[in-house]
Amino acid sequence: MLSRQELIDQIKQKKSFLCVGLDTDLDKIPDFLHDFEDPIFEFNKRIIDATADLCVAYKPNAAFYETYGVKGLQSLIKTYEYLPKNCLSIIDAKRGDIGNTSDRYARAFFDKKASGMGFDAITVTPYMGHDSITPYLAYEGKWIIVLALTSSVGSHDFQYLQTNEGLLHEAVINKVNTLAGAERIMFVVGATKGQEFENIRKHAPNNFLLVPGVGAQGGSLEDVCRYGITSECGLLVNSSRSIIYASNGKNFAEAARAEALKLQTQMATELEKAGIL
């Protein structure tokens, strides 16, 4: 489990705020891996081995495992076990439900004794309000990563609606920040929303932001950092497909490392520019 200070220390040590997304798809992994008993785990293991010194977080997306039923869950549990302890482990589950159900989701992903998984952090949707978020806070030291302004095309459908408390995503950030401090709460802000980070930082000056959308979705790391980076970095930038599917040949792990290294090199420059290194 990584505390906020430990996460910041890792970022400085590795000169990286990269999160590698493990959106592992049996249709996209190299053919030779299908000869293994657990191709998903074999793929993840090699990606992790190839990138662990370049990133500070891993984010398996639950959908890519649940789609394969029991076997997929077994691959997810093995992947969780394999994740390096000096990296933040994020389960991208995007759950949201009434209190007692949220408590079960929290237990499923946070309580290793119950499920075999003890992730450090979970992504949560805020739509059902505070009682859909507080059950996760009962798990001491775990992070809750709340969707605020997503990278999706549909983000305009609801997230920019004007409310009495400002734009809906602003209201989400303000309300959720009353539930717990920045050592427990992060927000998702899509990299495709580079121009929005200045405003987001007005509402979330201290929170870490999980920023997906660099790579396959076209978001720019430079744009994100222009207003998103803080004196403690405050960013975890995720990329999934552009790293893990850089090649589908025998060299896929080396190709993934090369892509991760490109991002890590840019991140080191941004950390220096911000005076963090």
Ligand SMILES: O=C(O)c1cc(=O)[nH]c(=O)n1[C@@H]1O[C@H](COP(=O)(O)O)[C@@H](O)[C@H]1O
């Ligand atoms: O919560 C997320 O991680 C998330 C939020 C968001 O606004 N946009 C977004 O793309 N994601 C996730 O981030 C990952 C992005 O993957 P790539 O586009 O392949 O880098 C996927 O697992 C998405 O589900």
